[in-house]
Amino acid sequence: MAPDVIPIAAAKLRHQLAARLADGGWLRSPAWRAAVEAVPRHEFVRCFYRQTDAPGLTTWTPVTADLLGVEEWLRQAYADDTLITQFDGQEIDWTDPEPVVGAHPTSSSTLPALVVHMLEELRLHDGMSVMEIGTGTGYSAALMCHRLSPGRVTSIETDPDVAARARDALKRCGYAPRLVVGDGLAGFPEGAPYDRTIATCGVRHVPYAWVRQTRPGGLVLTTLRGWMRSLGLVRLTVGHDGRAEGRFIDGDPSFMIARQQDAPASLGTIPAPDNGSSRTTPYGPGVLTTARHGFVAQLAMPGVRFFSMPDDDGTPCTYVLDGTNESFAVLTSKSDDAWNVRQGGPVALWDVLESSLDTWCTAGSPEPTEFGVTVTAKSQRVWLGAPDGPSWRLPAPAETADGFV
Numbered sequence: 202m203a204p205d206v207i208p209i210a211a212a213k214l215r216h217q218l219a220a221r222l223a224d225g226g227w228l229r230s231p232a233w234r235a236a237v238e239a240v241p242r243h244e245f246v247r248c249f250y251r252q253t254d255a256p257g258l259t260t261w262t263p264v265t266a267d268l269l270g271v272e273e274w275l276r277q278a279y280a281d282d283t284l285i286t287q288f289d290g291q292e293i294d295w296t297d298p299e300p301v302v303g304a305h306p307t308s309s310s311t312l313p314a315l316v317v318h319m320l321e322e323l324r325l326h327d328g329m330s331v332m333e334i335g336t337g338t339g340y341s342a343a344l345m346c347h348r349l350s351p352g353r354v355t356s357i358e359t360d361p362d363v364a365a366r367a368r369d370a371l372k373r374c375g376y377a378p379r380l381v382v383g384d385g386l387a388g389f390p391e392g393a394p395y396d397r398t399i400a401t402c403g404v405r406h407v408p409y410a411w412v413r414q415t416r417p418g419g420l421v422l423t424t425l426r427g428w429m430r431s432l433g434l435v436r437l438t439v440g441h442d443g444r445a446e447g448r449f450i451d452g453d454p455s456f457m458i459a460r461q462q463d464a465p466a467s468l469g470t471i472p473a474p475d476n477g478s479s480r481t482t483p484y485g486p487g488v489l490t491t492a493r494h495g496f497v498a499q500l501a502m503p504g505v506r507f508f509s510m511p512d513d514d515g516t517p518c519t520y521v522l523d524g525t526n527e528s529f530a531v532l533t534s535k536s537d538d539a540w541n542v543r544q545g546g547p548v549a550l551w552d553v554l555e556s557s558l559d560t561w562c563t564a565g566s567p568e569p570t571e572f573g574v575t576v577t578a579k580s581q582r583v584w585l586g587a588p589d590g591p592s593w594r595l596p597a598p599a600e601t602a603d604g605f606v
């Protein structure tokens with residue numbers, strides 16, 4: 202494909218992408234549709250990786266115009282897919298990109314359906330200002346620049362290399378948001394107050410700085426997640442009293458976690474076989490992995506991760522470890538519907554989980570959208586049904602001299 206034909210081909214692919222997103226119900230308003238049809242995503246993803254379906258360890262294959270040809274690169278750049286642009290916080294040598302195996306993605310251009318879903322749910326109006334946490338490739342910042350008046354978009358990226366690439370792409374395309382390189386968990390007070398705050402990385406708790414920097418009546422939209430799984434997308438309205446409150450609007454979306462909140466490298470200490478006390482339980486490890494029980498498990502045990510492996514005599518075991526306090530629960534199968542759990546450490550993890558699951562079942566096993574979140578300067582809670590309903594504390598944020606970050 203001749204270089205001068207690229208803009209024409211890309212414009213056609215953008216219109217097709219917008220039509221697909223509208224058909225899927227993600228793209229609902231003319232203003233966002235115009236943005237998707239205008240912003241050249243391919244300029245933000247000149248080089249990226251896509252996951253391949255090969256069995257075994259997860260493998261990622263590089264995609265560039267040189268490797269696949271301009272036509273295929275463009276087609277993939279406008280697919281409704283997440284396009285990975287960095288692994289393990291390390292820059293890629295794009296002059297000779299190799300397949301990547303078993304690495305951990307740390308930056309991307311998010312799935313367009315999720316990007317526009319979030320932008321629609323952000324309820325932006327003309328003239329509003331917005332703070333984005335997680336610039337990534339700069340694509341979502343460009344969409345917001347297209348939608349809003351110049352100078353109304355602030356976007357923060359923690360990784361200087363990622364931020365530099367986004368800055369170049371945005372400049373090439375003629376968009377000029379305020380780009381900040383730094384830890385977005387602290388927000389950017391110099392630009393506050395914002396009408397809207399949106400995070401495109403997941404957080405374990407809502408940084409109170411975001412509430413402080415969003416004007417009363419404004420909205421904070423973010424995905425909450427733990428070290429086991431995502432809790433989903435939540436939209437909080439900031440009140441005049443410094444409290445932000447709102448419901449989960451979707452239980453599915455998942456983002457890579459804010460780097461400063463990532464799980465420690467070590468899973469924790471594997472307990473000795475004679476450590477802890479045992480009893481039977483009706484709940485097996487499946488409650489950690491099924492979507493609906495898993496949501497409750499994540500709330501009940503915010504510091505936990507788990508893995509399965511046979512013990513010394515070959516019995517399959519699931520180890521549930523809370524590295525923040527050295528509590529553990531080890532599950533082994535007794536029969537089709539009964540398990541043995543051996544627990545130890547300061548918190549009886551499986552007791553806490555069972556109590557949460559009982560509360561949830563008694564309430565009729567509601568969907569994540571029946572849960573909400575209240576954030577104040579002193580505490581953060583996820584509640585069921587209403588703010589005075591059963592609730593779970595989100596993991597404690599770090600305290601600073603002027604409150605919680």
Ligand SMILES: C[S@@+](CC[C@H](N)C(=O)[O-])C[C@H]1O[C@@H](n2cnc3c(N)ncnc32)[C@H](O)[C@@H]1O
Pocket residue numbers: 307308309310311316334335336337338339340341342357358359360363383384385386401402456457458459460461
């Ligand atoms: C999923 S990507 C963002 C996608 C991007 N909005 C786009 O449309 O291309 C998440 C980004 O969040 C960044 N990030 C992680 N923790 C952060 C933090 N504490 N502050 C700012 N950015 C952060 C990552 O480096 C990564 O680039």
